[in-house]
Amino acid sequence: MEPDVIFMTGDFITSSSRRVEELGEVLGGLKSKFGAFACLGNHDIWNQPHRVRVALERHGIRVLTNEHSRVRCADGEIVVAGLDSVWGGYPNWAKARRGLKGDDRVLMLMHEPDYAEILTKDASIVLQCSGHTHGGQVRVPGWGALILPRYGKRYQAGLYRVGPMQLHVNRGIGTVDQHVRFWCPPEIACLEVTNIGRF
Numbered sequence: 001m002e003p004d005v006i007f008m009t010g011d012f013i014t015s016s017s018r019r020v021e022e023l024g025e026v027l028g029g030l031k032s033k034f035g036a037f038a039c040l041g042n043h044d045i046w047n048q049p050h051r052v053r054v055a056l057e058r059h060g061i062r063v064l065t066n067e068h069s070r071v072r073c074a075d076g077e078i079v080v081a082g083l084d085s086v087w088g089g090y091p092n093w094a095k096a097r098r099g100l101k102g103d104d105r106v107l108m109l110m111h112e113p114d115y116a117e118i119l120t121k122d123a124s125i126v127l128q129c130s131g132h133t134h135g136g137q138v139r140v141p142g143w144g145a146l147i148l149p150r151y152g153k154r155y156q157a158g159l160y161r162v163g164p165m166q167l168h169v170n171r172g173i174g175t176v177d178q179h180v181r182f183w184c185p186p187e188i189a190c191l192e193v194t195n196i197g198r199f
């Protein structure tokens with residue numbers, strides 16, 4: 001894909017952080033031009049958030065929790081923000097946006113997609129990238145997901161417009177509970193985002 005930036009939207013572990021160092025090493029090997037960023041998911045926070053964060057950051061992945069980062073790109077800079085999981089933690093956009101300039105446009109990492117209903121109220125956020133749902137893992141053609149998690153009921157998978165903001169929900173590459181997928185393949189999404197930088 002040769003991406004400019006890599007976004008990872010949380011739930012790196014389900015319940016055990018035993019192999020999270022190996023995971024950090026693998027994910028840290030992904031190459032991008034301007035950096036890799038992550039937010040944590042509810043499972044990370046319910047279990048060992050500190051170990052997950054350390055394992056990722058040791059391998060060059062910046063974990064954003066209620067904060068933002070300016071990313072120097074080829075022609076200017078973009079702003080990437082990340083919030084805490086709403087199911088597992090305490091998202092605080094007021095804190096994360098401190099220091100933003102008036103015309104900054106923000107790419108947001110937020111684990112749970114349904115939080116878009118809140119974030120769409122801030123016009124500076126142009127895109128929210130989420131995970132959490134796995135697309136439902138098991139989908140019925142013509143019907144959709146059989147089971148969806150809390151805070152992942154409204155926006156199951158794919159690209160949505162929520163007010164002036166866009167929301168992308170990736171199906172992720174893993175599974176939770178039953179290790180099965182049906183009509184819902186794992187995915188690494190490639191997004192082309194235009195007209196959002198400060199140039």
Ligand SMILES: [Fe+2]
Binds near residue numbers: 042043111131133
């Ligand atoms: Fe989750």
